[in-house]
Amino acid sequence: MDFNTGTSHEAQHLCVLVHGLWGNPNHLEVMAHCLRAKHSQEKLHILVAKSNSGNFTYDGIELGGERVCQEIEEEIEKLTKAGQEIKRLSMVGYSLGGLVARYAIGLLHSKGFFERITPVNFTSFASPHLGVRTPLKGLHNHLWNVLGARMLSATSRQLFSIDNFRQTGKPLLELLGDPESIFINGLAKFERRVLYTNICNDRSAVFYTCGISKTDPFTHLDKVKITYLKGYKEVIVDPAAPVLPREPDPFDQTFYGSFVLWSKALVDRLPVLLALMIIIPLGTVVFIINSGYQSLKSSRRIRLYENGLAGIQPSDYRVPLLIKGVQEAVDDVYENLNSSQDNEYLAVDSEGEIETNGPSSPQSDRRQLAEDEASKPTQGKLEKSDPSKHVFPTLALAPYQFRVIDTLDSLGWRKYPVHIQQLRHSHAAIIVRVQKPRYSEGYEVFRHWLDEEFII
Template sequence: MTHKVHLVVLIHGLWGSPAHLLVAEEELEKAWAGSKTSQDISGPSEDPTITTRLTGVQSRSNGSSSRPTTKTKESVRQDGELVIMIAGGMTSQLTYDGVDVCASRVAYEVDQKIKELQKDGKTVNKFSVMGYSLGGLVARYLVGLLHSRQPSFFDKHRPISFSTISTPHYGIPKYNTLLSRVLSYLGARIMSRSGEQLYVADNYSDEDQRPLLEIMADPRSIFYQGLEKFERLEIYASAINDHSVPYPTATIEPVDHFAQWEQRHISVDSDADGIIQSWSVREDDRTEKPKNGNKKGWGIKMGTLPPVLRYRFPFNYIILLLFPIMLPLIVILILTRQSLDTRRSKHRLQLLSQTSTSSEGSYHIPHPSGMSIQALRDGIRRIERSLESDLVENVPLDSPSTSLFKSSSALFPHDHQNPNSSAHEDIDLKIELKDSQMRMCLWLNQLPLEKYLTWWPEIGNAHATAIVRDPKQFPAHERGRGLIKLWAKNTLNAAKA
């Protein structure tokens, strides 16, 4: 008898590792409410791929609750078996090589896992993917890469749930502050290809010189059409305090609705887990000018500084006294490390271009190192040339109108929809989007996206908290467990439909 399998792929972010997604795996296991039959860790120790297999509720474990492999009696419930795979082929420095190259490495892991399951007499009939931070962009490219196969990967493996957590969907946006402008300038230059793509400063190919993220958001692209095949599309993001991936790009919005939320007297209704149910600007304060707003100039306020600079007396004074000495050293160390990593990334890509091929009949990734940039370009463009698409005949590609922007979530009051609305006139901290980023907003919001926002004003680092990245070292990360539980429940409910 062939067992049916729902394969769920989890993809970590920039400079990440599979360990960052262990809580997501744990909560998915609990939501499944079945029995763990095995857990495998394969590949090199620095880039492991972690796979967990679970069967139905009829079986019970042998009493062991530890992380190592737990043997159980084989039993599969009617809706099959759940296999969770945390991708490991793009760990740490490898994430500098570009969204496309990283996606090809994950595609190789997916192919290998499916072959392994087939040898065990199991068929992957359902497929879901979740990407965290940069991993969400990798997941979007992965979807296009799988859909570009002939026949499409999704003709055989039913696409169920696609979700992202704290993902910069249109890249890292620039705000009207000196700090943001400096980081935007440096980020595009010291993080190899991934930095160029994240800051929308790349030209993907000679044939299509648009940035990669804009190409991926275009409704005519194989990436967009692959997303349309999923039964559920979800976005999870932090409304405030995510200093790595700000709210607008994580939720694909053209404005920062929660910028300077305290001065603007924004009222938020959230549940016990911090999931926002509704929000509004209090009517009695709507006409008042924000108090203590940022003045134009440096644009750096204490709330945007790292937590280490927000200590109370006397530590804050000690840090400030040492700051002129330590800052140059820290900057030099960071730039040196980033430069070395960028050099290593370029060397890896050069080696990859010498070994990777893109033959007309090859639609599977031949090596765990992935495919070269040119091979990926050629493969995607070849498929897209053969597609006859009229999806965007009536969409103005060069002059997107801000009046077309709308949110797919009921969380956004109507007077906050327009980036030019009067509700934002008195905000000093404003987002500055490129034309390509505005187009990405328009196109991606035409997808049936479900958006979930968290409200954690007490959390200093919402980016790590969103996936409970390291709860042992940072107990405050546990605040994000409710978000992960919601994601796990929604993912499995989509598979039952």
């Protein structure tokens, strides 16, 4: 399919769309067509990146970002030869594509790209900016965040932040969020940074990581009343005051009411329980075999890539990072495993000290960081509801994740929680990955983005 939809030489604004893990350009078909319906071919040229399609997303964020960077350069060169001058650039990433796009932005910045082309919009849809590790402490951390991190080759290690990127002693995601990195400096040049994050039923990337947040006000939806932006049905949550306290129902306090609530919760979790008991044991075997096979293929591709035998010269993109120096079934198994985890929080013990048993840092570092977090006022557009009524516990994130949150928030973001209700697979629905009626709430997300946030 031709996502550029037109041959006009007048458009000076290039918008690049980047798909997610295991994805392909067709996943962004509706997004591309919504963009075209809003902005004519004379105003906007659309490029849907295709170099990371399918299992090529196993190869890691770095290689993915380098491939997308090359695609952008080749597209602009092609347009220039045809007499079309690109003066403005926007980047849009879905899921893993948001991280790949951020890596590509850093490379473009390091090459002086933004000295001649103005960066305008950066938008992410359900992108795990803080990785995909579940906020867990102790044994749970090792069972899921460590074992799960070794299932998807280089990409998985980077998403779970167990990689040692270029022998720096830091994971790639930490470098992506380093205030002195080419990635943050490049992202800072964009006129507008916008993100959309699901508040529930996203089995791939949960709220805290997609919303760049230290708390999750949507953990118990039955205990809060969600407020929505006027004019966008009950889909786009008001970021200034996302939740209000819900008055307790006296019926819920009775024995029978408690039983009804317990039964409803059991029914809601029944698909996950069935998956854990029946589907996942069988699917996990397929998943592990496929992961091993794809990881082997990915390792071979990476070796060819590093030797310059994959149609791209890595040396063109290996710049200094710091300014100062059976696929649908496999996908479903992985998401169900991830969604079976529950968040844990930093707590205050009886003596007023923070309990910090989180991973990835010495104990003293965790304790000091947790104390610092406890003393800070809640920040960010997603967390501005009345603090006297809403005190949400701090998630048990890794220390580097708190630092990345602070760095990213310092750039300024327009953050929008999304409440997908018609489909339990909200990760796909937020971008209408499939053109079916149950995915229609994603059109409201696109309408808000294009009417309110996308600068042409």
